[in-house]
Amino acid sequence: xxxxxxxxQIGPMFQPSHFMSSxxxxxxxxxxxxxxxxxxxxxxxxxTTQETACMAFRRQVSLVEGAITNSFALxxxxxxxxxxxAEIAKMWQAMxxxxxxxxxxxxxxxxxxxFCGTRELYNLLLDYKIACDERYHGVSDxxxxxxxxxxxxxxxxxx
Amino acid sequence: xxxDADTDGIVSRDDIIKLAPFFDAxxxxxxxxxxxxxxxxxxxxxxxxxxxxxxxxxxxxxxxAYSYFRGKIRLLCRQYLRKN
Numbered sequence: 001x002x003x004x005x006x007x008x009q010i011g012p013m014f015q016p017s018h019f020m021s022s023x024x025x026x027x028x029x030x031x032x033x034x035x036x037x038x039x040x041x042x043x044x045x046x047x048t049t050q051e052t053a054c055m056a057f058r059r060q061v062s063l064v065e066g067a068i069t070n071s072f073a074l075x076x077x078x079x080x081x082x083x084x085x086a087e088i089a090k091m092w093q094a095m096x097x098x099x100x101x102x103x104x105x106x107x108x109x110x111x112x113x114x115f116c117g118t119r120e121l122y123n124l125l126l127d128y129k130i131a132c133d134e135r136y137h138g139v140s141d142x143x144x145x146x147x148x149x150x151x152x153x154x155x156x157x158x159x
Numbered sequence: 160x161x162x163d164a165d166t167d168g169i170v171s172r173d174d175i176i177k178l179a180p181f182f183d184a185x186x187x188x189x190x191x192x193x194x195x196x197x198x199x200x201x202x203x204x205x206x207x208x209x210x211x212x213x214x215x216x217x218x219x220x221x222x223x224a225y226s227y228f229r230g231k232i233r234l235l236c237r238q239y240l241r242k243n
Contacts (some may be wrong), residue, residue: 013208046168052229069190072189072190072191073189073199076187076188076189077189079187080187082238083241097205124192126194127192128191131192132206137234138186141227141230141233142228142230142231142233142234142237143230144226144230145227145230145231145234146234147207148176148227149166150231151219151220151223153168153169154168154169154170154214154220155169155170155235155236156167156168156170156171156172156174156175157168158172158175158235158238159194
């Protein structure tokens with residue numbers, strides 16, 4: 001909410017890369033905190049065949065899901081307002097790493113806690129990591145294009 | 160002629176205008192798994208592939224790589240969206 005209010009006020013021309021780096025750090029930190037909380041939950045609720053344990057575990061699974069999906073949306077909004085392609089590439093690389101961090105933990109838990117939403121979370125995390133990687137590679141191609149000569153008569157000159 | 164009139168290549172300004180909304184809806188989708196995002200991505204990729212086939216039919220551009228072509232189209236769409 002804090003970030004949403006600020007972006008609403010600063011408008012599309014605001015380009016402070018240090019502010020974006022700080023946002024990215026916060027995003028990664030928040031995601032890691034939720035993933036670590038899931039790890040702690042797994043340690044303290046070893047028997048998820050008990051309904052109450054599974055309910056508590058499922059709630060933490062939802063929080064990890066929310067952290068990743070909200071972070072993805074936030075990175076998208078920041079990237080849309082950013083002109084520097086290298087900055088955008090860095091954002092998607094960081095977001096991809098955050099997904100990977102969560103995937104590594106959930107891949108361990110999805111078989112030991114199969115009825116608490118871990119399998120669905122695992123699949124969602126994989127899909128989000130693929131989406132991050134696609135955006136990263138797309139922007140990287142754009143960056144590479146800028147370093148190469150444009151063949152004459154192929155593209156419109158959009159001044 | 161308007162001030163911002165552009166010189167077309169094999170890929171025209173109209174092609175970019177057609178592609179830009181699909182690029183926007185795909186690249187800036189808050190939920191990448193939504194139906195809208197997937198459809199926009201698919202439309203964008205299909206149109207880029209169609210254009211690339213047209214380009215490769217021209218003997219002057221047989222050495223143009225698909226990754227370069229797609230990257231350049233993305234850049235032009237991004238540029239167009241910033242201005243419009």
